[in-house]
Amino acid sequence: MTLPFYVSPEQITKDKADFARKGIARGRSLVAVEFRDGILIVAENPSGSLYKISELYDRIAFAAVGRYNEFETLRVAGVRLADMTGFANSREDVSARALANVYAQQLGTIFTTELKPFEVELLLCEVGDTADDNEMYHIYYDGTLEDEAGFAVMGGQAELVEAHLEGQYEVNLHMDKAFKLALRALEVADSDRELTADSLEVALLDRNGGRRKFRRFDAQDIEELL
Amino acid sequence: MTISRDATSRNSAGSGLPGFPDHVDATASFFELLRTNRPELLSVSITSSDLEVPEGTTVLALRFDSGVIIAGDRRATEGSFIAHRSIEKVYLADSYSGVAIAGAAGPALEMVRLFQTELEHYEKVQGSRLSLEGKANRLATLIRNNFNLALQGLVVVPIFAGFDHRKGCGRIFKYDLTGGRYEESDYHAEGSGGRIARSYIKQHFHDGLGEVQAIRVATGALYEAADEDAGTGGPDLARGIYPTVAAIDSEGFRAIPEHVVAERFAEVLGAERESKQVAFSSPKAAGKRRGATGGGRSRGRKGDQKQAGDTGSGETK
Numbered sequence: 001m002t003l004p005f006y007v008s009p010e011q012i013t014k015d016k017a018d019f020a021r022k023g024i025a026r027g028r029s030l031v032a033v034e035f036r037d038g039i040l041i042v043a044e045n046p047s048g049s050l051y052k053i054s055e056l057y058d059r060i061a062f063a064a065v066g067r068y069n070e071f072e073t074l075r076v077a078g079v080r081l082a083d084m085t086g087f088a089n090s091r092e093d094v095s096a097r098a099l100a101n102v103y104a105q106q107l108g109t110i111f112t113t114e115l116k117p118f119e120v121e122l123l124l125c126e127v128g129d130t131a132d133d134n135e136m137y138h139i140y141y142d143g144t145l146e147d148e149a150g151f152a153v154m155g156g157q158a159e160l161v162e163a164h165l166e167g168q169y170e171v172n173l174h175m176d177k178a179f180k181l182a183l184r185a186l187e188v189a190d191s192d193r194e195l196t197a198d199s200l201e202v203a204l205l206d207r208n209g210g211r212r213k214f215r216r217f218d219a220q221d222i223e224e225l226l
Numbered sequence: 227m228t229i230s231r232d233a234t235s236r237n238s239a240g241s242g243l244p245g246f247p248d249h250v251d252a253t254a255s256f257f258e259l260l261r262t263n264r265p266e267l268l269s270v271s272i273t274s275s276d277l278e279v280p281e282g283t284t285v286l287a288l289r290f291d292s293g294v295i296i297a298g299d300r301r302a303t304e305g306s307f308i309a310h311r312s313i314e315k316v317y318l319a320d321s322y323s324g325v326a327i328a329g330a331a332g333p334a335l336e337m338v339r340l341f342q343t344e345l346e347h348y349e350k351v352q353g354s355r356l357s358l359e360g361k362a363n364r365l366a367t368l369i370r371n372n373f374n375l376a377l378q379g380l381v382v383v384p385i386f387a388g389f390d391h392r393k394g395c396g397r398i399f400k401y402d403l404t405g406g407r408y409e410e411s412d413y414h415a416e417g418s419g420g421r422i423a424r425s426y427i428k429q430h431f432h433d434g435l436g437e438v439q440a441i442r443v444a445t446g447a448l449y450e451a452a453d454e455d456a457g458t459g460g461p462d463l464a465r466g467i468y469p470t471v472a473a474i475d476s477e478g479f480r481a482i483p484e485h486v487v488a489e490r491f492a493e494v495l496g497a498e499r500e501s502k503q504v505a506f507s508s509p510k511a512a513g514k515r516r517g518a519t520g521g522g523r524s525r526g527r528k529g530d531q532k533q534a535g536d537t538g539s540g541e542t543k
Contacts, residue, residue, distance in 0.1 A: 084256075
């Protein structure tokens with residue numbers, strides 16, 4: 001087969017987008033839910049040490065789905081940028097919005113200029129002093145940036161999970177209710193398979209949690225939640 | 227931000243991610259990151275060394291049964307003037323360690339801030355904390371980097387102390403100007419009043435001190451240093467300014483509340499006053515007073531007091 005002499009930009013972009021979307025859909029889902037005390041993030045993750053959800057800064061969490069090495073690179077770059085901004089200015093001056101913009105710029109550039117786009121989707125969550133001040137930024141493989149409210153879903157059968165949450169979500173939920181909601185939504189998407197503590201990764205941003213509001217749940221904590 | 231059209235033309239020293247900071251290698255060192263990207267945020271170089279910079283201090287750390295106490299006075303001096311009455315010299319480095327600084331205040335505070343960020347940065351990037359010795363080494367690197375400034379008079383010499391979960395005990399590290407790191411098994415004090423504080427602690431330290439006793443020894447040492455060294459501030463009762471004291475044990479770094487420090491100082495001052503009055507009062511009154519302040523504590527001075535031949539009226543305070 002001879003390679004085409006000319007390929008239209010639309011074709012190239014569509015091919016890349018399909019490639020990225022397929023890659024992300026092959027993986028597992030992740031859900032972030034705003035609840036009474038902050039933001040809870042639950043991911044289906046069979047690994048106990050390769051994390052999808054991490055602390056980025058005092059009030060900011062980084063969550064991702066897709067190719068691990070690709071989103072790890074982005075995560076570390078984000079931690080560096082956040083720490084440098086916080087050090088050069090002050091800790092309050094680091095915002096999820098600014099970081100989300102840099103990520104969007106970055107992913108957009110990679111999508112356009114690299115042979116292969118990053119098969120990742122990112123979520124930056126920032127917990128505010130009140131529920132209204134919470135922020136969630138969803139960044140897609142091509143640099144599209146979306147502002148989310150209430151809950152956000154990424155990866156795997158995202159549409160199914162989102163549909164479930166759409167019907168069930170309420171504001172100001174207690175943590176265990178929020179967790180149960182997220183868990184059921186994830187299970188629904190995975191042909192109603194029951195998820196156990198060792199296939200889950202759970203973290204939260206606790207509004208009342210001291211300076212560093214990110215807290216990761218260990219296996220025991222997850223067992224207690226279940 | 228430059229958008230490169232060709233992946234291979236990217237600067238190999240960069241992170242390959244424009245918009246994000248460049249990184250030199252795979253270490254999770256925030257300090258290296260700053261050096262590569264924002265060197266101007268690190269120590270500045272000066273040419274003149276006849277500057278009046280705030281200094282003068284006593285800071286100390288001492289081990290007790292379940293951890294370490296780290297403490298420092300509140301005075302900063304500029305030559306013979308008091309530059310600051312309530313400067314903080316004891317800082318949390320991370321949840322299980324603390325650093326107390328002696329030397330030029332400006333560079334010292336920057337070093338603390340950099341050190342705190344360095345430790346947190348490592349933890350976030352790597353997903354796990356540095357060992358206590360690793361943290362001590364990182365601090366040594368920062369001090370080494372300050373060497374040029376130190377030669378020009380802006381010396382920063384910290385004491386680093388923390389709880390080592392692996393060994394299950396508190397550990398203390400001291401440094402010299404060149405970044406040399408030495409571990410002290412029991413206690414250390416630094417600053418213009420350091421030697422005085424160390425003598426005091428030497429007399430009162432023993433293995434198995436409880437937390438309350440250890441705080442009392444720390445406050446006593448700072449009081450002694452303030453008494454002898456102009457650069458060290460004693461408790462300012464008029465303004466309610468007391469030395470900063472923190473305890474670090476298996477639960478973490480914990481600042482000791484001011485009223486608790488004040489109580490320990492009151493005990494120290496009470497013993498001081500008493501030791502100066504015993505010589506002029508009756509043995510009976512002296513005995514009563516000694517009992518009231520608690521006989522369990524050992525104080526070098528009391529052993530030297532005259533037990534007989536007292537004259538004068540029995541003054542009670």
